[in-house]
Amino acid sequence: MLCSNITRNADGALLFAGQSVSALADRYGTPLYLMDEARIRQNCRMYKDAFRLAFGDKALPLYASKACSFKQMYRIMAEEGMGVDCVSCGEIHTAMEAGFPAERIWFHGDGKTDADIRYALDHGIGGFVVDGLEELEALNREAGERGIRQKILLRVTPGIDPHTYEAVNTGRVDVKFGAPIGTGQALEFVRAALNAPNVELEGLHCHVGSMVFDESVFEDTADLMLAFMRELRDKLGYVTGTLDLGGGYGVRYVDSDKQADIPARIAALANHIRKRADEQGLPMPFILMEPGRSIVADAGMTVYTVSAVKRIPGFKNHVIVDGGMVDNPRYCLYRAKYTVLHAVDRGGETAVFDLAGRCCESGDILQPAVSLPADVKRGDRVAVCTTGAYNYSMASNYNRLGRPPVVMLRDGESYTAVRREGFDELTALDV
Numbered sequence: 001m002l003c004s005n006i007t008r009n010a011d012g013a014l015l016f017a018g019q020s021v022s023a024l025a026d027r028y029g030t031p032l033y034l035m036d037e038a039r040i041r042q043n044c045r046m047y048k049d050a051f052r053l054a055f056g057d058k059a060l061p062l063y064a065s066k067a068c069s070f071k072q073m074y075r076i077m078a079e080e081g082m083g084v085d086c087v088s089c090g091e092i093h094t095a096m097e098a099g100f101p102a103e104r105i106w107f108h109g110d111g112k113t114d115a116d117i118r119y120a121l122d123h124g125i126g127g128f129v130v131d132g133l134e135e136l137e138a139l140n141r142e143a144g145e146r147g148i149r150q151k152i153l154l155r156v157t158p159g160i161d162p163h164t165y166e167a168v169n170t171g172r173v174d175v176k177f178g179a180p181i182g183t184g185q186a187l188e189f190v191r192a193a194l195n196a197p198n199v200e201l202e203g204l205h206c207h208v209g210s211m212v213f214d215e216s217v218f219e220d221t222a223d224l225m226l227a228f229m230r231e232l233r234d235k236l237g238y239v240t241g242t243l244d245l246g247g248g249y250g251v252r253y254v255d256s257d258k259q260a261d262i263p264a265r266i267a268a269l270a271n272h273i274r275k276r277a278d279e280q281g282l283p284m285p286f287i288l289m290e291p292g293r294s295i296v297a298d299a300g301m302t303v304y305t306v307s308a309v310k311r312i313p314g315f316k317n318h319v320i321v322d323g324g325m326v327d328n329p330r331y332c333l334y335r336a337k338y339t340v341l342h343a344v345d346r347g348g349e350t351a352v353f354d355l356a357g358r359c360c361e362s363g364d365i366l367q368p369a370v371s372l373p374a375d376v377k378r379g380d381r382v383a384v385c386t387t388g389a390y391n392y393s394m395a396s397n398y399n400r401l402g403r404p405p406v407v408m409l410r411d412g413e414s415y416t417a418v419r420r421e422g423f424d425e426l427t428a429l430d431v
């Protein structure tokens with residue numbers, strides 16, 4: 001199977017974290033997000049252990065909570081000793097309500113408003129990842145008014161294209177995040193931060209992309225960052241204390257995807273950074289990384305009930321389910337691949353279907369051309385695997401459909417972490 005938490009029993013019944021998917025669907029209804037708590041914790045520990053081995057105590061993994069954000073998730077992250085990234089006050093609020101320690105929250109985003117900045121300062125969050133000069137100015141002003149010296153990182157763009165996996169001309173400035181190194185703007189950004197009295201520049205941040213499998217992307221990024229750190233020391237006398245290399249390790253959505261050996265990648269990366277820092281005569285920086293997807297993706301599964309099966313002879317077959325782009329927009333957004341499984345597989349004949357959602361959009365497809373039992377019918381359950389990241393957090397209420405609940409699986413038991421959104425919640429804000 002795709003991941004060790006997905007199995008079938010002798011009768012062909014699909015199990016997730018050892019529990020019957022059909023029984024969970026009966027109990028909680030569908031559509032239903034399931035999350036394997038042990039897997040989330042195991043993924044956190046994989047990062048924590050790999051970091052300890054590779055960097056000693058001079059590193060911390062931050063969970064990029066935009067991947068999946070609700071209170072119980074922050075409680076788990078707190079217990080596992082992770083830091084977290086938040087990209088909005090809504091995420092910060094959720095983390096604080098869950099009792100997540102403010103000093104381990106880093107505030108990201110390229111569009112922070114004055115109100116966002118005030119909120120984060122007033123809640124004592126650990127650090128800001130400042131995206132640009134306007135934000136730096138606003139933060140310096142607001143921090144000054146509060147008599148605070150706020151810890152910050154500056155986001156810079158090293159000019160790496162992780163999608164084609166080749167270092168590109170550092171003059172390339174077509175991303176909306178951070179300040180590009182190649183144009184000299186990043187240097188000016190650092191100079192401005194050093195001259196801002198109410199911020200304390202801890203270091204630099206970069207994030208080159210997501211679903212990174214190529215082994216050299218992080219090494220190449222680190223090279224560009226270390227070269228820039230040397231330039232900062234030589235030109236501004238500034239020694240970078242912290243280097244945040246962002247998130248992005250890829251996960252397996254389908255059997256043909258590679259399995260990234262993340263602990264091995266981190267060990268290799270640490271050796272690489274140590275060697276290059278040495279060559280540049282720089283002290284080894286404190287390392288932050290920001291995994292999102294690789295913490296939660298394979299801890300998730302979405303269960304649906306089939307509403308209709310349409311067979312169009314000579315064309316294609318559709319299986320229509322009771323959810324869709326509202327609870328998982330990723331195929332619609334970027335043709336994301338998924339593995340789809342029937343809740344009961346007795347090894348009979350199969351056929352190919354498009355798995356379609358219930359929204360009034362012909363593009364509402366969860367996954368095209370999936371193999372399911374040929375006799376699939378209304379009332380059957382199907383599961384989409386690896387939906388722990390960027391599914392619940394990207395869900396919408398299009399067509400006034402309520403968001404599914406998130407049910408956590410732990411030690412053979414289950415509990416609700418997020419309740420199903422009902423009619424009352426859907427009209428709660430209507431006047």
Ligand SMILES: *Cc1c(COP(=O)(O)O)cnc(C)c1O
Binds near residue numbers: 210211247249294389
């Ligand atoms: C989205 C994001 C991450 C997490 O990326 P994953 O691919 O989910 O690991 C980390 N850092 C920043 C700045 C991001 O925008």
